[in-house]
Each structure stands twice: as C-alpha cells, then as structure tokens.
Amino acid sequence: MCRHLGYLGPAVPLAGLLDGPSGLLRQTWAPADMRGGGTVNVDGFGVGWYLDDEAPPVRYRRAVPMWTDASFAQLAAVTSSRAVLAAVRSATFGMPVVDTACAPFAEGRWLFSHNGRVTGWPHSVAGLAASLSIVDLITLDAPTDSALLWAMVRERLRSGVDPADAVAEVALLVAEVAPDSRLNFLLTDGTTLVATTWWHSLSVLCGPDSVVVASEPWADDPQWTPVADRSLLVATLTPAPDVRVRALGPTSPERDTTADD
C-alpha cells in the first residue's frame, strides 16, 4: 500500500517533511502499518509543492524508490514550501510501474493521491468510468485505478463541487460497486487538505501553526492522532489550524487484513 503525506504550515524544506525517523522516506522500505497491503513502497514516489498562492504547484514524480534519487534529495534539502503533498508507491499487482502512475496527480492548483486499490479492477468500475468523457479516459495519467479515481474527483472539481463532497462522493460510489476496495484519498489546493480513510491508516498532527496528515506518523510522538476508519477529514490553516473529521458512510465491517495490494 502506498503511503502519503499532506502539509500546510510555515515554509519548511521538503527534506524536513520527508526525512523524519519514521518519515515518508523511511516508509519507503520500512512502513509500520501496511495492514496486509503489500510490504514496501519502492515502485515510485512523487512530491508536489506550492511556490505561492497563485501558481500551480511544482510536481516531481519518478518510478524509482525515493532513496535512490540523489538528485531529488539535493532538491528537497534546499526547496521550502508552505503546502506539500507527497507519496511513495507500492504498485498494485498488474499495474504499470511508470512515472505517471505515481501520485500526486495534478490539475491547476489541485494535487491528489490514493492509498489503496479498487477490487475487481477494471471491470468493477467500468460503469463509473463510462460517465467520464472519452477525452478524459484516453488521457488518463496511467492505466491504473488511482488515475481513474483522480479523473472522477477532477471531473467533480471542474464542475465546482466542494472538494470534500467530491472526494466523499467518489469514495462512496466506488465502495458500492467494488466492495472491499481500499480508498484512502488525499486532496489539496495548497490551502485545504481533504482526506478519506477507507480501510487504511491515517494520522493527523495539528500544531500551533501547521497541520500534517500522513498514512503514518513521521515520529513516535503522542501528538499524532489516528483517524478512524471510514472518515472524511478536512483541514485548514486560517484563521487558525482546524481539523474536522466526520464519518463517511456506514461503520466499519470486519476486514480481511491478509489482502495484498
């Protein structure tokens, strides 16, 4: 299962967000809480960061383990940002290992990531995919479940749907046609973080002037709070850090934690 992280707060070097004792870099080879969804996250990584309040974020994606990219390590040490979305990938069996399959997926100010997999792919979601335009379908970033989920969320954002509603609606639609899917989403426009938990781990760290949402805490710090399964989280910074969590759909069923992603 992939791992992802979203940050809003004062400008910090990307390396500071990724290099913690249990940070996203370490989660590449030693994740702590995969819940039966794979073992390591070595099929690629991606980081998107915002330069200001106007421009689209910069995005860097590569289909190699994060620790092997020395050029990115140099960049991360000297690049600071106030809003970041980063992910490391464990490709679901049968899905391609290419740069464009790595999160974050992007359009305009939006960045999106998916931890999980759609069961019964691709047939289970063919009906939902049919509601997208042909152009959107033939220009998916990659032939993967995550890229399709992004196209579905993006379609709603383009229509002006509230981001939290867009993400929640896609999670619930997919869960209905593909039960037992794992649908942890993370979406940001650089000012708001929206995340779902649907059969995977997520924790939140809310500081005096920052919010971090991550599949796993980057350090053994009691200030990190786990987010319950089947939740929708919305975090903002202004006027002060604010994290709201509400239930998403019916309560959790028993899970088969031996499932492999």
Ligand code: GLN
């Ligand atoms: N299914 C997605 C992919 O293959 C995400 C994988 C994951 O979360 N392990 O890219």
